[in-house]
Amino acid sequence: MHTSPExxxxxxxxxxxxxxxxxxxxxxxxxxxxxxxxxxxxxxxQVGLMSLLVFAGGSQxxxxxxxxxxxxxxxxxxxxxxVNLRHLLMSSALAVxxxxxSRRFLALFAYGVTDESFAxxxxxxxxxxxxxxxxxxxxxxxxxxWFFSTVAGVxxxxxxxxxxxxxxxxxxxxxxxxxxxxxxxxxxxxTALMAGLCSVLAYLWLPGNAxxxxxxxxxxxxxxxxxxxxxxxxxxx
Amino acid sequence: MSVxxxxxxxLAMGLVTYLPRMLPLVLLSSRxxxxxxxxxxxLIPAAILSALIAPTLLAQGAPRTFCxxxxxxxxxxxxxxxxxxxxSLAGTVIIGMLAYWGMRFLM
Numbered sequence: 001m002h003t004s005p006e007x008x009x010x011x012x013x014x015x016x017x018x019x020x021x022x023x024x025x026x027x028x029x030x031x032x033x034x035x036x037x038x039x040x041x042x043x044x045x046q047v048g049l050m051s052l053l054v055f056a057g058g059s060q061x062x063x064x065x066x067x068x069x070x071x072x073x074x075x076x077x078x079x080x081x082x083v084n085l086r087h088l089l090m091s092s093a094l095a096v097x098x099x100x101x102s103r104r105f106l107a108l109f110a111y112g113v114t115d116e117s118f119a120x121x122x123x124x125x126x127x128x129x130x131x132x133x134x135x136x137x138x139x140x141x142x143x144x145x146w147f148f149s150t151v152a153g154v155x156x157x158x159x160x161x162x163x164x165x166x167x168x169x170x171x172x173x174x175x176x177x178x179x180x181x182x183x184x185x186x187x188x189x190x191t192a193l194m195a196g197l198c199s200v201l202a203y204l205w206l207p208g209n210a211x212x213x214x215x216x217x218x219x220x221x222x223x224x225x226x227x228x229x230x231x232x233x234x235x236x237x
Numbered sequence: 238m239s240v241x242x243x244x245x246x247x248l249a250m251g252l253v254t255y256l257p258r259m260l261p262l263v264l265l266s267s268r269x270x271x272x273x274x275x276x277x278x279x280l281i282p283a284a285i286l287s288a289l290i291a292p293t294l295l296a297q298g299a300p301r302t303f304c305x306x307x308x309x310x311x312x313x314x315x316x317x318x319x320x321x322x323x324x325s326l327a328g329t330v331i332i333g334m335l336a337y338w339g340m341r342f343l344m
Binding site: 020021022046049050053054055058059063067073076077081082084085086087088089090091092093094095096098099100101103106107109110111113115118119122123150166167168169170172173174175176177178179180181182183187188191192193194195196198199200203205211212215216217219220221223225228 | 251260288337
Protein backbone atom coordinates (compact mmCIF):
# COMPACT_ATOMS: atom_id res chain seq x y z
CA MET A 1 0.00 0.00 0.00
CA HIS A 2 1.29 3.49 -0.88
CA THR A 3 1.63 5.75 2.10
CA SER A 4 2.90 9.02 0.69
CA PRO A 5 2.05 11.98 2.93
CA GLU A 6 -0.31 13.61 0.40
CA UNK A 7 -2.25 10.38 -0.08
CA UNK A 8 -2.44 9.94 3.66
CA UNK A 9 -3.83 13.40 4.19
CA UNK A 10 -6.40 13.07 1.40
CA UNK A 11 -7.53 9.72 2.83
CA UNK A 12 -7.79 11.41 6.21
CA UNK A 13 -9.85 14.26 4.82
CA UNK A 14 -12.17 11.92 2.87
CA UNK A 15 -12.83 9.91 6.04
CA UNK A 16 -13.58 13.01 8.07
CA UNK A 17 -15.90 14.47 5.41
CA UNK A 18 -17.82 11.20 5.09
CA UNK A 19 -18.26 10.97 8.86
CA UNK A 20 -20.32 14.14 9.31
CA UNK A 21 -23.83 12.61 9.41
CA UNK A 22 -22.55 10.10 11.97
CA UNK A 23 -21.04 12.81 14.12
CA UNK A 24 -24.20 14.91 13.84
CA UNK A 25 -26.27 11.94 14.96
CA UNK A 26 -23.95 10.77 17.75
CA UNK A 27 -23.77 14.18 19.38
CA UNK A 28 -27.32 14.38 20.84
CA UNK A 29 -27.36 10.66 21.68
CA UNK A 30 -24.02 10.97 23.46
CA UNK A 31 -25.25 14.00 25.40
CA UNK A 32 -28.39 12.19 26.51
CA UNK A 33 -26.35 9.16 27.60
CA UNK A 34 -24.21 11.52 29.66
CA UNK A 35 -27.30 13.05 31.27
CA UNK A 36 -28.70 9.64 32.10
CA UNK A 37 -25.35 8.44 33.47
CA UNK A 38 -25.03 11.51 35.67
CA UNK A 39 -28.52 10.89 37.06
CA UNK A 40 -27.51 7.28 37.75
CA UNK A 41 -24.56 8.51 39.81
CA UNK A 42 -21.71 7.85 37.37
CA UNK A 43 -18.75 10.23 37.35
CA UNK A 44 -17.41 11.85 34.16
CA UNK A 45 -14.34 9.57 34.03
CA GLN A 46 -16.57 6.51 34.42
CA VAL A 47 -18.72 7.59 31.48
CA GLY A 48 -15.62 8.39 29.41
CA LEU A 49 -13.97 5.07 30.22
CA MET A 50 -17.09 3.17 29.19
CA SER A 51 -17.36 5.13 25.92
CA LEU A 52 -13.71 4.34 25.15
CA LEU A 53 -13.71 0.66 26.08
CA VAL A 54 -17.19 -0.31 24.85
CA PHE A 55 -18.13 2.29 22.19
CA ALA A 56 -21.60 0.91 21.49
CA GLY A 57 -24.41 3.34 22.20
CA GLY A 58 -27.42 1.11 22.71
CA SER A 59 -25.64 -1.24 25.11
CA GLN A 60 -24.24 1.69 27.08
CA UNK A 61 -27.74 3.07 27.69
CA UNK A 62 -28.82 -0.35 28.92
CA UNK A 63 -25.70 -0.76 31.08
CA UNK A 64 -26.25 2.64 32.72
CA UNK A 65 -29.88 1.78 33.46
CA UNK A 66 -28.83 -1.62 34.85
CA UNK A 67 -26.14 -0.04 37.03
CA UNK A 68 -28.73 2.39 38.38
CA UNK A 69 -31.05 -0.48 39.26
CA UNK A 70 -28.26 -2.41 40.97
CA UNK A 71 -27.97 -5.29 38.50
CA UNK A 72 -25.07 -7.72 38.94
CA UNK A 73 -21.91 -7.21 36.83
CA UNK A 74 -22.42 -10.66 35.28
CA UNK A 75 -25.92 -9.68 34.11
CA UNK A 76 -24.61 -6.39 32.67
CA UNK A 77 -21.77 -8.10 30.77
CA UNK A 78 -24.08 -10.82 29.41
CA UNK A 79 -26.63 -8.25 28.25
CA UNK A 80 -23.88 -6.16 26.63
CA UNK A 81 -22.69 -9.23 24.75
CA UNK A 82 -26.19 -10.07 23.47
CA VAL A 83 -27.01 -6.50 22.48
CA ASN A 84 -23.75 -6.08 20.55
CA LEU A 85 -23.63 -9.49 18.91
CA ARG A 86 -25.16 -7.98 15.76
CA HIS A 87 -21.73 -6.49 14.95
CA LEU A 88 -20.67 -10.04 14.13
CA LEU A 89 -22.83 -9.85 11.00
CA MET A 90 -21.52 -6.42 10.09
CA SER A 91 -17.86 -7.38 10.45
CA SER A 92 -18.50 -10.51 8.37
CA ALA A 93 -20.05 -8.41 5.59
CA LEU A 94 -17.20 -5.88 5.80
CA ALA A 95 -14.51 -8.59 5.65
CA VAL A 96 -14.69 -9.01 1.85
CA UNK A 97 -13.43 -5.44 1.47
CA UNK A 98 -10.19 -6.07 3.37
CA UNK A 99 -8.28 -8.75 1.44
CA UNK A 100 -4.62 -8.74 2.44
CA UNK A 101 -5.06 -6.22 5.25
CA SER A 102 -2.72 -6.73 8.19
CA ARG A 103 -4.03 -8.16 11.44
CA ARG A 104 -2.97 -5.00 13.22
CA PHE A 105 -5.02 -2.84 10.87
CA LEU A 106 -8.04 -5.13 11.17
CA ALA A 107 -7.77 -5.21 14.98
CA LEU A 108 -7.78 -1.41 15.02
CA PHE A 109 -10.54 -1.06 12.43
CA ALA A 110 -12.77 -3.59 14.24
CA TYR A 111 -12.87 -1.42 17.35
CA GLY A 112 -14.87 1.23 15.42
CA VAL A 113 -17.45 -1.02 13.75
CA THR A 114 -20.87 0.37 14.69
CA ASP A 115 -24.27 0.30 12.98
CA GLU A 116 -23.54 3.73 11.58
CA SER A 117 -19.89 3.34 10.49
CA PHE A 118 -20.76 -0.04 8.98
CA ALA A 119 -23.58 1.48 6.91
CA UNK A 120 -21.51 4.39 5.60
CA UNK A 121 -18.39 2.31 4.91
CA UNK A 122 -20.38 -0.38 3.07
CA UNK A 123 -22.01 2.25 0.85
CA UNK A 124 -18.59 3.76 0.08
CA UNK A 125 -16.94 0.41 -0.61
CA UNK A 126 -19.78 -0.48 -2.98
CA UNK A 127 -19.35 2.80 -4.85
CA UNK A 128 -15.69 1.85 -5.32
CA UNK A 129 -12.44 3.70 -4.65
CA UNK A 130 -12.96 3.92 -0.88
CA UNK A 131 -9.56 3.91 0.83
CA UNK A 132 -9.24 1.62 3.87
CA UNK A 133 -7.52 4.40 5.75
CA UNK A 134 -10.53 6.66 5.10
CA UNK A 135 -12.75 3.92 6.50
CA UNK A 136 -10.56 3.76 9.62
CA UNK A 137 -10.61 7.55 10.00
CA UNK A 138 -14.41 7.53 9.71
CA UNK A 139 -14.65 4.94 12.50
CA UNK A 140 -12.34 6.94 14.73
CA UNK A 141 -14.12 10.24 14.05
CA UNK A 142 -17.34 8.65 15.27
CA UNK A 143 -15.52 7.30 18.33
CA UNK A 144 -14.04 10.72 19.16
CA UNK A 145 -17.38 12.52 18.94
CA TRP A 146 -18.98 9.74 20.97
CA PHE A 147 -16.39 10.00 23.73
CA PHE A 148 -16.59 13.79 24.03
CA SER A 149 -20.38 14.05 23.72
CA THR A 150 -21.02 11.40 26.39
CA VAL A 151 -18.62 13.11 28.81
CA ALA A 152 -20.03 16.54 27.92
CA GLY A 153 -23.53 15.22 28.61
CA VAL A 154 -22.59 14.65 32.24
CA UNK A 155 -21.83 18.36 32.61
CA UNK A 156 -24.20 20.22 30.32
CA UNK A 157 -26.68 17.81 28.72
CA UNK A 158 -29.58 19.16 30.74
CA UNK A 159 -29.12 22.58 29.09
CA UNK A 160 -30.08 21.33 25.62
CA UNK A 161 -33.82 20.93 25.03
CA UNK A 162 -34.79 17.52 23.63
CA UNK A 163 -35.88 17.46 19.99
CA UNK A 164 -33.99 20.59 18.90
CA UNK A 165 -34.10 21.04 15.11
CA UNK A 166 -35.09 17.45 14.44
CA UNK A 167 -31.55 16.32 15.26
CA UNK A 168 -32.97 13.14 16.83
CA UNK A 169 -33.88 12.03 13.31
CA UNK A 170 -30.36 12.49 11.85
CA UNK A 171 -29.32 8.83 12.14
CA UNK A 172 -32.68 7.49 10.93
CA UNK A 173 -32.48 9.83 7.93
CA UNK A 174 -28.96 8.63 7.25
CA UNK A 175 -30.00 4.96 7.51
CA UNK A 176 -32.88 5.56 5.07
CA UNK A 177 -30.54 7.03 2.46
CA UNK A 178 -27.91 4.31 2.98
CA UNK A 179 -30.64 1.68 2.61
CA UNK A 180 -31.59 3.28 -0.73
CA UNK A 181 -27.92 2.94 -1.79
CA UNK A 182 -28.07 -0.76 -0.93
CA UNK A 183 -31.14 -1.43 -3.12
CA UNK A 184 -29.21 -2.56 -6.17
CA UNK A 185 -31.87 -4.81 -7.70
CA UNK A 186 -35.18 -6.56 -7.03
CA UNK A 187 -33.58 -9.17 -4.73
CA UNK A 188 -32.21 -6.42 -2.51
CA UNK A 189 -35.61 -4.69 -2.37
CA UNK A 190 -37.34 -7.96 -1.51
CA THR A 191 -34.74 -8.68 1.19
CA ALA A 192 -35.16 -5.22 2.71
CA LEU A 193 -38.95 -5.53 2.77
CA MET A 194 -38.76 -8.94 4.43
CA ALA A 195 -36.22 -7.66 6.95
CA GLY A 196 -38.46 -4.71 7.85
CA LEU A 197 -41.47 -6.95 8.34
CA CYS A 198 -39.55 -9.58 10.35
CA SER A 199 -37.89 -6.88 12.39
CA VAL A 200 -41.17 -5.27 13.50
CA LEU A 201 -42.65 -8.68 14.37
CA ALA A 202 -39.51 -9.77 16.23
CA TYR A 203 -39.38 -6.40 17.99
CA LEU A 204 -42.90 -6.95 19.28
CA TRP A 205 -42.45 -10.60 20.25
CA LEU A 206 -38.82 -11.06 21.31
CA PRO A 207 -37.19 -9.41 24.32
CA GLY A 208 -34.15 -7.16 24.06
CA ASN A 209 -32.77 -6.27 20.67
CA ALA A 210 -32.45 -9.77 19.22
CA UNK A 211 -34.81 -8.44 16.54
CA UNK A 212 -31.95 -6.98 14.46
CA UNK A 213 -30.00 -10.24 14.21
CA UNK A 214 -33.05 -12.47 13.82
CA UNK A 215 -34.67 -10.32 11.13
CA UNK A 216 -31.42 -9.74 9.20
CA UNK A 217 -30.50 -13.43 9.13
CA UNK A 218 -34.00 -14.57 8.16
CA UNK A 219 -34.38 -11.95 5.43
CA UNK A 220 -30.91 -12.50 3.95
CA UNK A 221 -31.53 -16.26 3.90
CA UNK A 222 -34.93 -15.81 2.25
CA UNK A 223 -33.37 -13.34 -0.20
CA UNK A 224 -30.64 -15.83 -1.08
CA UNK A 225 -33.19 -18.60 -1.65
CA UNK A 226 -35.25 -16.26 -3.83
CA UNK A 227 -32.16 -15.35 -5.82
CA UNK A 228 -31.23 -19.01 -6.37
CA UNK A 229 -34.80 -19.96 -7.32
CA UNK A 230 -34.88 -17.09 -9.79
CA UNK A 231 -31.51 -18.08 -11.25
CA UNK A 232 -32.65 -21.72 -11.61
CA UNK A 233 -35.89 -20.56 -13.26
CA UNK A 234 -33.94 -18.52 -15.78
CA UNK A 235 -31.43 -21.25 -16.61
CA UNK A 236 -34.28 -23.77 -17.07
CA UNK A 237 -35.87 -21.64 -19.77
CA MET B 238 -19.22 0.20 43.10
CA SER B 239 -15.50 0.61 43.79
CA VAL B 240 -13.14 2.08 41.21
CA UNK B 241 -11.50 -1.30 40.66
CA UNK B 242 -14.78 -3.14 40.24
CA UNK B 243 -16.08 -0.53 37.80
CA UNK B 244 -12.88 -0.80 35.80
CA UNK B 245 -13.18 -4.58 35.51
CA UNK B 246 -16.86 -4.29 34.62
CA UNK B 247 -16.28 -1.94 31.66
CA LEU B 248 -13.23 -3.95 30.62
CA ALA B 249 -15.37 -7.09 30.42
CA MET B 250 -18.11 -5.18 28.59
CA GLY B 251 -15.48 -3.90 26.15
CA LEU B 252 -14.09 -7.37 25.57
CA VAL B 253 -17.44 -9.03 24.81
CA THR B 254 -18.25 -6.12 22.48
CA TYR B 255 -14.89 -6.14 20.73
CA LEU B 256 -14.58 -9.85 19.97
CA PRO B 257 -17.66 -10.10 17.68
CA ARG B 258 -16.42 -6.97 15.91
CA MET B 259 -12.90 -8.28 15.40
CA LEU B 260 -13.07 -12.06 14.84
CA PRO B 261 -15.00 -12.09 11.52
CA LEU B 262 -12.73 -9.40 10.04
CA VAL B 263 -9.56 -11.26 11.01
CA LEU B 264 -10.86 -14.74 10.14
CA LEU B 265 -12.77 -14.01 6.91
CA SER B 266 -10.87 -11.17 5.18
CA SER B 267 -7.95 -13.26 3.92
CA ARG B 268 -10.07 -16.23 2.89
CA UNK B 269 -12.04 -17.10 -0.23
CA UNK B 270 -15.61 -17.47 0.95
CA UNK B 271 -17.91 -20.17 -0.45
CA UNK B 272 -20.31 -18.67 -2.99
CA UNK B 273 -23.43 -19.08 -0.85
CA UNK B 274 -21.81 -17.23 2.06
CA UNK B 275 -20.56 -14.41 -0.15
CA UNK B 276 -24.01 -14.01 -1.69
CA UNK B 277 -25.67 -14.15 1.73
CA UNK B 278 -23.32 -11.52 3.13
CA UNK B 279 -24.02 -9.31 0.11
CA LEU B 280 -27.67 -9.13 1.22
CA ILE B 281 -26.85 -8.48 4.89
CA PRO B 282 -26.36 -4.67 4.70
CA ALA B 283 -29.79 -4.06 3.12
CA ALA B 284 -31.35 -6.46 5.65
CA ILE B 285 -29.63 -4.90 8.68
CA LEU B 286 -30.47 -1.33 7.67
CA SER B 287 -34.10 -2.20 7.09
CA ALA B 288 -34.23 -4.16 10.37
CA LEU B 289 -32.78 -1.19 12.25
CA ILE B 290 -35.15 1.35 10.69
CA ALA B 291 -38.49 -0.51 10.67
CA PRO B 292 -39.24 -0.64 14.43
CA THR B 293 -38.23 3.03 14.78
CA LEU B 294 -40.92 3.91 12.25
CA LEU B 295 -43.62 1.36 13.03
CA ALA B 296 -43.47 0.50 16.71
CA GLN B 297 -43.36 2.11 20.11
CA GLY B 298 -41.13 1.02 22.99
CA ALA B 299 -42.12 0.41 26.63
CA PRO B 300 -44.50 -1.40 26.19
CA ARG B 301 -43.72 -2.48 22.66
CA THR B 302 -46.73 -1.98 20.40
CA PHE B 303 -47.38 -1.62 16.69
CA CYS B 304 -48.07 1.98 15.76
CA UNK B 305 -48.94 3.69 12.48
CA UNK B 306 -49.01 7.36 13.47
CA UNK B 307 -45.49 8.10 14.67
CA UNK B 308 -43.89 11.37 13.50
CA UNK B 309 -40.89 9.22 12.54
CA UNK B 310 -43.01 7.33 9.99
CA UNK B 311 -44.52 10.48 8.52
CA UNK B 312 -41.09 12.11 8.30
CA UNK B 313 -39.61 8.96 6.74
CA UNK B 314 -41.86 9.18 3.64
CA UNK B 315 -40.52 12.50 2.24
CA UNK B 316 -37.03 11.43 3.39
CA UNK B 317 -37.27 8.18 1.41
CA UNK B 318 -38.63 9.93 -1.69
CA UNK B 319 -35.86 12.50 -1.51
CA UNK B 320 -33.21 9.78 -1.14
CA UNK B 321 -34.61 7.81 -4.10
CA UNK B 322 -34.78 10.93 -6.26
CA UNK B 323 -31.45 12.60 -5.44
CA UNK B 324 -29.29 9.84 -3.91
CA SER B 325 -27.69 12.58 -1.83
CA LEU B 326 -26.76 11.59 1.72
CA ALA B 327 -26.25 15.13 2.98
CA GLY B 328 -29.51 16.35 1.47
CA THR B 329 -31.45 13.38 2.79
CA VAL B 330 -30.22 13.83 6.36
CA ILE B 331 -31.17 17.53 6.29
CA ILE B 332 -34.58 16.93 4.66
CA GLY B 333 -35.23 14.16 7.18
CA MET B 334 -34.41 16.40 10.14
CA LEU B 335 -36.59 19.22 8.77
CA ALA B 336 -39.48 16.84 8.06
CA TYR B 337 -39.23 15.31 11.53
CA TRP B 338 -39.03 18.72 13.16
CA GLY B 339 -42.07 19.83 11.17
CA MET B 340 -44.07 16.70 12.05
CA ARG B 341 -43.30 17.06 15.75
CA PHE B 342 -44.34 20.70 15.51
CA LEU B 343 -47.65 19.80 13.81
CA MET B 344 -48.57 16.74 15.85
